[in-house]
Amino acid sequence: MKKEWSPSYRLGKALSRVFKNKSGLMAFIGLAILVTYIIFAVFAPYIAPYDPTVKSGPAYSPPTKDHWFGTTNLGYDVLSRIIYGARIALLIAFLAVAVAAAIGIPLGLLSGYIGGTFDRILSMIMDAVYSFPGLVLAIAIAAVLGPGIINVALSIAVIYAPTYFRVIRNQVSSIKDDLFVEAARAIGARDRTILLKYILPNVLPSVIVVLSMNLADAIMTEAGLSFLGLGIAPPTPDWGYDLSNGQRFLLLNYWWMIIFPGMSIITVVLGFSLFSEGANEYLNPNVGETRR
Amino acid sequence: MAIPMFFILLLLIFFVLRILPGDPVMSMLGGKAPMSVIEQKRHELGYDKPILEQFFIYVGGLFRGDLGRSALTKHPIADEIGRKLPATIELTIFGFIIALAIGIFWGAEATRHHNEPVDVAGRFYAIFIYSVPVFWLGMLFQWLFGVQLRWLPIAGRISPLLRPEEITGLFLLDSLITWNIPAFKDALAHIILPGLALGMIISSIFLRMVRSNMVLMLSKDFVKAARARGIKERSIIYRHSLKNAFVPIMTVMGLQLALLMAGAVLTETTFSWPGIGSYLVEKIRYRDFPAVQGTIAIFALLVVVINILVDIINALVDPRVRY
Numbered sequence: 029m030k031k032e033w034s035p036s037y038r039l040g041k042a043l044s045r046v047f048k049n050k051s052g053l054m055a056f057i058g059l060a061i062l063v064t065y066i067i068f069a070v071f072a073p074y075i076a077p078y079d080p081t082v083k084s085g086p087a088y089s090p091p092t093k094d095h096w097f098g099t100t101n102l103g104y105d106v107l108s109r110i111i112y113g114a115r116i117a118l119l120i121a122f123l124a125v126a127v128a129a130a131i132g133i134p135l136g137l138l139s140g141y142i143g144g145t146f147d148r149i150l151s152m153i154m155d156a157v158y159s160f161p162g163l164v165l166a167i168a169i170a171a172v173l174g175p176g177i178i179n180v181a182l183s184i185a186v187i188y189a190p191t192y193f194r195v196i197r198n199q200v201s202s203i204k205d206d207l208f209v210e211a212a213r214a215i216g217a218r219d220r221t222i223l224l225k226y227i228l229p230n231v232l233p234s235v236i237v238v239l240s241m242n243l244a245d246a247i248m249t250e251a252g253l254s255f256l257g258l259g260i261a262p263p264t265p266d267w268g269y270d271l272s273n274g275q276r277f278l279l280l281n282y283w284w285m286i287i288f289p290g291m292s293i294i295t296v297v298l299g300f301s302l303f304s305e306g307a308n309e310y311l312n313p314n315v316g317e318t319r320r
Numbered sequence: 321m322a323i324p325m326f327f328i329l330l331l332l333i334f335f336v337l338r339i340l341p342g343d344p345v346m347s348m349l350g351g352k353a354p355m356s357v358i359e360q361k362r363h364e365l366g367y368d369k370p371i372l373e374q375f376f377i378y379v380g381g382l383f384r385g386d387l388g389r390s391a392l393t394k395h396p397i398a399d400e401i402g403r404k405l406p407a408t409i410e411l412t413i414f415g416f417i418i419a420l421a422i423g424i425f426w427g428a429e430a431t432r433h434h435n436e437p438v439d440v441a442g443r444f445y446a447i448f449i450y451s452v453p454v455f456w457l458g459m460l461f462q463w464l465f466g467v468q469l470r471w472l473p474i475a476g477r478i479s480p481l482l483r484p485e486e487i488t489g490l491f492l493l494d495s496l497i498t499w500n501i502p503a504f505k506d507a508l509a510h511i512i513l514p515g516l517a518l519g520m521i522i523s524s525i526f527l528r529m530v531r532s533n534m535v536l537m538l539s540k541d542f543v544k545a546a547r548a549r550g551i552k553e554r555s556i557i558y559r560h561s562l563k564n565a566f567v568p569i570m571t572v573m574g575l576q577l578a579l580l581m582a583g584a585v586l587t588e589t590t591f592s593w594p595g596i597g598s599y600l601v602e603k604i605r606y607r608d609f610p611a612v613q614g615t616i617a618i619f620a621l622l623v624v625v626i627n628i629l630v631d632i633i634n635a636l637v638d639p640r641v642r643y
Contacts, residue, residue, distance in 0.1 A: 152328060160623055161578045162582060163583075165616075256585075256604075268453075272455075278462055293451075294452050
């Protein structure tokens with residue numbers, strides 16, 4: 029067998045190509061962080077040293093050998109709460125982004141394809157939502173719907189749906205008169221077939237980067253909502269809630285109650301942004317400098 | 321564009337707060353209230369009228385500056401918000417200036433020293449700070465500068481005894497107008513931490529924005545011409561490129577003001593800053609939905625006004641823009 033065909037050689041080649049440029053490295057670091065947190069979330073009961081909702085030591089203990097990240101005012105282990113907190117953060121973020129994409133993508137397809145007044149009205153509505161401060165809208169919706177995983181995910185989904193709508197709609201309206209679409213129409217394909225089989229596969233890749241970026245924003249928004257007391261009901265471990273709880277004891281200098289939950293939000297959001305940034309520059313090397 | 325957008329936003333807010341499955345009256349009174357009490361509350365708030373009529377009553381009131389009365393305090397909501405609004409405006413402007421300063425200078429220097437430490441550090445700063453929740457940064461500052469070093473106050477807007485005579489409601493401005501230096505110092509000490517936290521969070525976007533636009537400008541012919549004439553690099557960056565990059569930067573920055581206001585809600589809550597952000601959170605906590613609706617309508621109004629202002633300023637700065 030020729031050396032070039034061996035799997036390990038090809039893997040090495042591919043990896044060295046990924047690491048040759050900085051964006052590949054960035055995407056890899058981001059992915060590594062994300063995988064770590066996903067493992068935390070999935071295997072939380074096996075990884076966390078204690079039950080996060082049971083008193084497991086003295087209250088207000090600073091970081092010690094038994095409690096690496098200290099304990100809270102109720103004697104909960106901060107490290108265990110962070111590991112379990114990854115569950116809520118990731119679950120809500122993925123749910124919210126999935127719902128947002130499920131609303132935004134079909135509407136964007138239709139709006140771009142049909143055009144005319146329908147398109148103008150829908151675009152205007154989406155632009156209005158898009159321009160509104162997302163967190164404020166999410167606060168309003170979450171306040172009406174009440175606490176709960178699904179409700180929080182829905183309130184976040186509403187503010188990200190327009191992003192998908194805009195990306196998809198603009199692409200659809202620019203390719204809907206391309207030759208391959210006309211050809212499909214000429215051989216008698218129905219609108220449904222054209223949309224799903226011809227246009228959708230062509231516009232979907234552009235969503236990938238948006239998806240990853242939105243996951244970062246969704247985690248941030250969820251943390252904000254639960255910081256304001258609109259997230260999941262305590263004592264379920266949640267980073268945003270833990271931060272607002274920790275703030276009450278800031279004057280007493282119990283720094284470990286805010287530093288560690290904050291760091292976990294930062295690292296997971298950083299993971300998503302690094303990944304999307306790196307992946308974006310890696311996939312479309314030309315647009316790097318002019319983005320944003 | 322702006323006016324229909326405002327109506328759509330109003331309609332949306334109305335839809336969210338009145339038609340979504342969660343019943344504001346039920347959640348206001350708690351699940352166990354008897355039917356008659358619920359009916360009476362509904363009537364009191366006008367929630368028993370046809371939904372369209374309710375909307376028109378609401379919009380009509382809005383145009384007369386009437387947002388209805390708070391379900392909790394019974395005060396007119398417009399007055400309550402009017403008292404809180406200057407605090408938010410002051411904080412937002414302060415944060416905006418900090419973000420602008422960091423963004424423009426660091427962004428311009430990063431362009432000038434492309435791929436040198438200042439540029440690389442800028443890119444790292446931008447990615448990192450984008451991942452930091454504003455309330456966490458605020459708490460970090462509170463702990464560091466308030467609890468550990470005891471340099472600055474960590475809550476409120478001003479010490480009660482130093483409150484300046486109110487003219488505009490912006491304490492920094494009022495104390496300067498009346499030349500009340502102790503009040504000015506006190507207000508400044510109070511605004512530094514929340515303003516810095518808010519400004520730093522937004523600065524990452526400004527920094528990237530300035531950098532990418534300036535890099536684009538540097539490849540233009542007029543820069544080449546300026547270099548050929550032997551103009552100093554410093555002047556090329558700050559006078560020639562920055563000026564031309566300003567219109568796209570302005571547009572994005574204006575839109576970021578919406579983000580800044582969302583950040584203000586969290587910052588105000590963190591620092592007990594008495595603006596409309598903490599007002600909104602407080603009203604949600606007490607389930608005072610008329611007040612919540614009013615506050616969000618004001619947010620929508622601010623967004624629309626900012627959009628219009630950005631357009632006008634663009635037209636003034638850049639003679640090529642005409643409407």
